[in-house]
Amino acid sequence: MLSVNTTQSRPSAFILIGIPGLEAAHIWISLPFCGMYITACIGNCIILYVIKTDRSLHEPMYYFLSMLAATDLVLSTSISPKMLAIFWFNSREIYFESCFIQLFFIHCFSFIESGVFLAMAFDRYVAICNPLRHSVILSTPVIIRIGLVILIRGMVLTIADCFLLIRLPFCSNKVISFSYCGLGNVSKLACADTLINTVYAVTVSVLVGGFDVTFIALSYIMILRVVFRFPSRAACLKAFSTCSSHVCVILMFCMLGLFTYLTNRFGHIIPLYVQVIVANLYILVPPMFNPIVYGVKTKQIRSHVLRIICFHRS
Known part of the structure; x- marks a missing residue:
């Protein structure tokens, strides 16, 4: 009887639908998602390679950027292979343990990405507002911690x-x-009261998101106050250029996260396939978008990549 109850309470596998209502178009839908995943992998690997091989980039800003690139690689890889297997091979079954591993990586590295954005905002604040002590405040041991x-x-x-x-x-x-195992989607299958789970998940998301966004905003408000006091217009433009890439990727991450939350919160008025597509974009677009922004906006990375391209062509 114990084994029967255990089997009933813990299924051996779950079935992932993919994108409900659009099963006939899975092949076509897979093309942009596959393109985003490949772009994310190539872009973030290039960022990591450039930072590792160029000693002039061994600075706090680029250490945090390498953390972001590694996080993006894990985050996009946590859903893409299985999602593409659903789209291409109709491989919808996912083992119970695999589902929870996927769920863990998705939520864990979403929190990590938010934390890295906060660290990058703090780095920009110290670099602009207290540049003489930047290397002391953000020494290598401090960055590791x-x-x-x-x-x-x-x-x-x-x-x-x-x-x-x-x-x-x-x-x-x-x-x-859904096309992957998310916390809310798996909890809906539970045969028990999930109030504690819901309260904990919402509380943690609001507190962590609120804490990170608040201090990121404060960092950039203080940066703006200092920048507007610069006597030189060129210095102002250089500071804005340095921060613009950070602001772009943070806004992208926050807007997609907020939109995903709202589509789930008001799911009764939004088609399910829209919710699933938005949730997939939230996981895949920032990892694809971040290396492109930093590759274009960061002169050192852009020049290093161009040197590599020119070397291989010659």
Whole structure:
């Protein structure tokens, strides 16, 4: 009897639908998603290679950028292979353990990405508002500690989410109307009260998101106050150019995250296929977008990439 109950409470696998209602168009839908994933992989690998090989880029700004690139690689890879397998081969089954591993990586590295953006905003604040002490305040040991704090925060918060979810019994319905295992989608299949899970997930998301966004905004407000006091117009433009790439990627991440939250929150008035597409874009667009922005806006990275291209052509 114990084995029967265990089997009932923990299914061996779930079924991922993909994009509900658009199953006939999965092949065509897969093309832009595949393109975004390939672009994200190539772009972020280039960023990591350039920062590793160019010693002039061994500075706090580029260390944080390499953290962002590594995070983007993990985040996009956490959903793309399985999602493309659904679209191309109709491989919809995902094992229970694999589903929770995917869920963990998605939510953990979303928290990590938010933390890295906060660290990058702090780096820009120190570089512009206190440039003489920049290398002292953000020394290599300090950067390592910041990276560890960001990693541990994401892991601890997500492990608690997974623990609260995995303890629940699951119903006979194993169908997830999504293309990946998300926290909310899996919890809907539980045959128990999920109020504690919902309260914890919402509270953590609001507190972490609110904390990070608030301090990112404060950093850039203080940066603007200092920049507008610069006596030289050229110095102002240089400061704005340095910060513009950070602002672009942060706005992209925050707007997509907010839109994803709103589509899930008001799902009764938004078609399910729209919710799924937006959720996929939230995971795939920032990892594709970030290396393009930094490659174009950061002179050192752009010149290094151009040197590599010219060398191979010659």
